Amino acid sequence: MxxxxxxxxxxxxxxxxxxxxxxxxxxxxxxxxxxxxxxxxxxxxxxxxxxxxxxxxxxxxxxxxxxxxxxxxxxxxxxxxxxxxxxxxxxxxxxxxxxxxxxxxxxxxxxxxxxxxxxxxxxxxxxxxxxxxxxxxxxxxxxxxxxxxxxxxxxxxxxxxxxxxxxxxxxxxxxxxxxxxxxxxxxxxxxxxxxxxxxxxxxxxxxxxxxxxxxxxxxxxSLRVDILPLTRLAIPVMLARVAGGIMLTLEALLIPRQLQAWGVTVSEATTIYGQYAGIAFTLIYLPMVITVALAIAMVPAIAEARAIGDFELLNKRCRQALKLTIYSSLPFAIAFYLFASPICNLVFATPGAGIPLKILAWGCIFIYLEQTTVGILNGLGAMPTILWTTLAGGIVDLLGIYYLTPIMGITGAALGVNLGAALTAILNLLALARLTGFRLDFRTFIYWPAVAGAGMFLGASLLWVLLAAAPDLWRLLQSLAGSGLLYLLILLGGGEITPAHFYLFPWPGHRNGK
Structure with a gap:
């Protein structure tokens, strides 16, 4: 096959x-x-x-x-x-x-x-x-x-x-x-x-x-032989997803109420929440095109490697998925932080949504890592672990929203979401290390992302200043394109990505990147 x-x-x-x-x-x-x-x-x-x-x-x-x-x-x-x-x-x-x-x-x-x-x-x-x-x-x-x-x-x-x-x-x-x-x-x-x-x-x-x-x-x-393993794997997946859905529902009910406690009217709270959920999170979800695909692909890929006992292949696939998640999501985090208001203004004509987007930018990498690690843990059969980490992150999320929003407004709600996502992602990574022995090496997962991210940050900031006379749309696009190209060149120069990573389909003579 x-x-x-x-x-x-x-x-x-x-x-x-x-x-x-x-x-x-x-x-x-x-x-x-x-x-x-x-x-x-x-x-x-x-x-x-x-x-x-x-x-x-x-x-x-x-x-x-x-x-x-x-x-x-x-x-x-x-x-x-x-x-x-x-x-x-x-x-x-x-x-x-x-x-x-x-x-x-x-x-x-x-x-x-x-x-x-x-x-x-x-x-x-x-x-x-x-x-x-x-x-x-x-x-x-x-x-x-x-x-x-x-x-x-x-x-x-x-x-x-x-x-x-x-x-x-x-x-x-x-x-x-x-x-x-x-x-x-x-x-x-x-x-x-x-x-x-x-x-x-x-x-x-x-x-x-x-x-x-x-x-x-x-x-x-016999079909009977499959009932127990199918049930053992399926029920925790269902419970984790339902728990996540319930947490999102509670979040939607809680934030407007806590915004009113912060001191705004019902109408103002609804407007602010609409900017947060309908605009800021719509943008935050954009890189999930990558992480959703990875989460789906990782389930059979990890399960196959574990079934044949090839732990070298298993660790390689974990490394590939986490590396792709971090390297592809970091530019979005930097762009959302630097250009939150211009992006929200140009795309939705609502610059006020830039306030929560700027805060969410700090934690969006954890949101994306959470999704990828869930796919890996599903492939390992660690569905109960996903349930508990989802609940733990969701509780921190809701507590953060409850206590921080009346003090800091929508900024506090965004911080609460960041804390919940960070906890879930970290717990998932710890579970992955415990189950497979996989470790995030310093060079690949910290040093080069920090160097490339710093290069993009500085490049984007400089281009934004130099292009001050340009129309807003072209100023934003050129700042993002130029700094994004610098980000790629740094990673290419460091050998962390290769031209082979850009082949989406099989091509004679190319091999998958590390």
């Missing part, structure tokens, strides 16, 4: 994620322009609850499936690969259908009492149709990830997003004359059609990949 390297597999997912983000950004702009903020608001009111239900319905099974598949592929246990996929598919189909049926019966009560606007009912009912589809699709994606076949996953994501955007916009505009609630239902219907398209592509690729899963023909394996 030919699989992409960890760099190439992650790169494919990065490109897909980047394209999806561009489509999503354009989609939101068009929806607000043609349907209005009210219709988007009704849709967005339902979506977080839908996401939480999906976390429970999938129960962490896709991650567990990817890990078990990778291990069994590495050991040539084809019958067990086949059986764990069948068990996962059966469970996810049943859980998706059950969740939809239960919520279908509870819909009148939930939409009438839980949501602030009962007009979400139509969008809520339509969105329920996507639950079983997403659950089934997640089984195929977990299977592909286990084989380290990232291109099918990326292709399904892009097609799903394209259908969602085009169908959602068309149906939303078409149904708008029947009321804003029906327009929101049209947006939800676009999401359902997108998920159906993603599932169709996944099933098509699965059938085309018969040479892989037909290797199990003639090898008997």
């Amino acid at each position: 030919a699989t992409t390297s960890i760099w190439q597999g992650a790169a494919v997912l990065m490109l897909a994620s980047l394209l999806n983000r561009i489509l999503s950004f354009g989609y939101r702009m068009l929806v607000v322009r043609y349907i209005g903020a009210e219709g988007m608001g009704l849709y967005e009111m339902v979506f977080p609850f839908y996401s939480l239900v999906l976390m429970v319905a999938t129960a962490g099974v896709p991650v567990a499936l990817a890990k078990l598949t990778a291990e069994r592929v590495a050991l040539g246990q084809w019958g067990k690969v086949r059986s764990v996929f069948r068990l996962s598919l059966l469970f996810l189909t049943a859980s998706g259908l059950l969740a939809s049926l239960v919520l279908w019966r509870l819909a009148p009560v939930l939409t009438g009492r839980m949501f602030a606007d009962s007009r979400v009912y139509q969008a809520f009912m339509v969105m329920l149709l996507a639950l079983p589809v997403v659950c089934v699709c997640s089984a195929f994606r977990g299977y592909f990830q286990g084989w380290q076949l990232m291109r099918p996953v990326a292709l399904a994501q892009v097609i799903e997003q394209f259908v969602r955007v085009s169908a959602g916009l068309f149906l939303g505009i078409y149904l708008l004359p029947y009321g804003v609630a029906m327009a929101a239902a049209g947006l939800a219907a676009g999401m359902v059609l997108g998920e159906v398209a993603g599932l169709g592509i996944s099933m098509l690729i699965f059938n085309m990949a018969r040479p892989y899963h037909d290797l199990a023909v003639g090898q008997a394996s």
Whole structure:
């Protein structure tokens, strides 16, 4: 079986994620322009609850499936690969259908009492149709990830997003004359059609990949044998994700209240929180195109190395993932710190959002490291560890917000988030060291990032001053481009990155960088 390297597999997912983000950004702009903020608001009111239900319905099974598949592929246990996929598919189909049926019966009560606007009912009912589809699709994606076949996953994501955007916009505009609630239902219907398209592509690729899963023909394996390992891995994943979702919900409820305790009105608190969550964090999430891809790619890559007992390969992959995370996220941290207000002003016409963005810049590397280390620990099967580190970081996050926001305003909330992310990332790194013996060497992970980061910081500051007469947009772009190029040249000169790192796909004669 030919699989992409960890760099190439992650790169494919990065490109897909980047394209999806561009489509999503354009989609939101068009929806607000043609349907209005009210219709988007009704849709967005339902979506977080839908996401939480999906976390429970999938129960962490896709991650567990990817890990078990990778291990069994590495050991040539084809019958067990086949059986764990069948068990996962059966469970996810049943859980998706059950969740939809239960919520279908509870819909009148939930939409009438839980949501602030009962007009979400139509969008809520339509969105329920996507639950079983997403659950089934997640089984195929977990299977592909286990084989380290990232291109099918990326292709399904892009097609799903394209259908969602085009169908959602068309149906939303078409149904708008029947009321804003029906327009929101049209947006939800676009999401359902997108998920159906993603599932169709996944099933098509699965059938085309018969040479892989037909290797199990003639090898008997009982489904019962897989229930215990699948459950043991899946439940902590689900609990960690649900805990993270609950922490984010509590954070969203707590910050506006504590801002009022700081001394602003309800309206002012809502505005400040909107700048923090809707603008500052939107920018902070940009580098997650890289870390999300890495987290997905690391699960099967680490599980495979551990299954065959190749700890040298395991440590090499840990090193690659953490190195890519730090080296790619550091320029964003520097840019967000130096140019927080100009970026927020030019992109969102809201320079006030630069206040929390500047503070979040100090801790954003920990946010990105947290995501990458979670992928590595999932590959190691350390799901309970992830649960506890997530809870520990979340508690510190909430305590920081609770005590610091009334004293420092939104700056205190951002500091609380930084402290929580730093604790989780450090605990994850300590767990990784304990489980594998991996260590962050000084030269690669401290010295060269500090040297390159200092070079970029000084270069960006100097260019910003020298280009004072230029228009704001060109001044910002040239400062970022020039200092970013200096950052790359320093790392290239130090030998920490090589031209081979920029090859996204296999190329004759090149080898993966260290």
